[in-house]
Amino acid sequence: MNLIIERLQQKKKxxxxxxxxxxxxxxxxxxxxxxxTIASISLATYILYKLVQxxxxxxxxxxxxSFILLLFLVVFIIISFFITVALSIYxxxxxxxxxxxxxxxxxxxxxxxxxxxxxxxxxxxxxDTLWEKANKKRKMALSKILKTELKKGFTx
Numbered sequence: 001m002n003l004i005i006e007r008l009q010q011k012k013k014x015x016x017x018x019x020x021x022x023x024x025x026x027x028x029x030x031x032x033x034x035x036x037t038i039a040s041i042s043l044a045t046y047i048l049y050k051l052v053q054x055x056x057x058x059x060x061x062x063x064x065x066s067f068i069l070l071l072f073l074v075v076f077i078i079i080s081f082f083i084t085v086a087l088s089i090y091x092x093x094x095x096x097x098x099x100x101x102x103x104x105x106x107x108x109x110x111x112x113x114x115x116x117x118x119x120x121x122x123x124x125x126x127x128d129t130l131w132e133k134a135n136k137k138r139k140m141a142l143s144k145i146l147k148t149e150l151k152k153g154f155t156x
């Protein structure tokens with residue numbers, strides 16, 4: 001397993017700067033989106049409260065097209081908030097699935113190498129190929145795996 005980790009560490013060092021940039025950009029964009037989502041849902045909730053107050057006070061306003069359109073807009077903003085929350089949950093589970101897939105691949109390669117089904121040269125070639133074919137999302141997941149596994153040490 002150490003051989004695989006060392007090889008992946010070498011590959012990670014080559015792309016480390018771009019991975020850090022992508023990670024920082026992802027964090028910044030996620031934070032901005034979260035801020036605007038919370039601000040818009042707060043504003044939409046307040047507006048909905050005010051619209052209900054207006055409709056209770058002035059019954060004839062319910063016949064106004066602009067009032068109804070504004071009401072629909074506010075409701076759609078609130079619905080979009082829940083869709084955003086659902087997408088965030090999906091993103092988290094997608095990262096977890098990616099992490100598990102990568103860990104399974106690493107463990108599978110380790111078993112094959114320890115069983116002498118593949119040579120050190122073949123293992124390095126496979127790791128190189130996996131790294132080259134991985135997209136930025138997978139490389140970021142691999143980077144996190146390497147950090148956590150190097151800190152705690154492999155259990156196998």
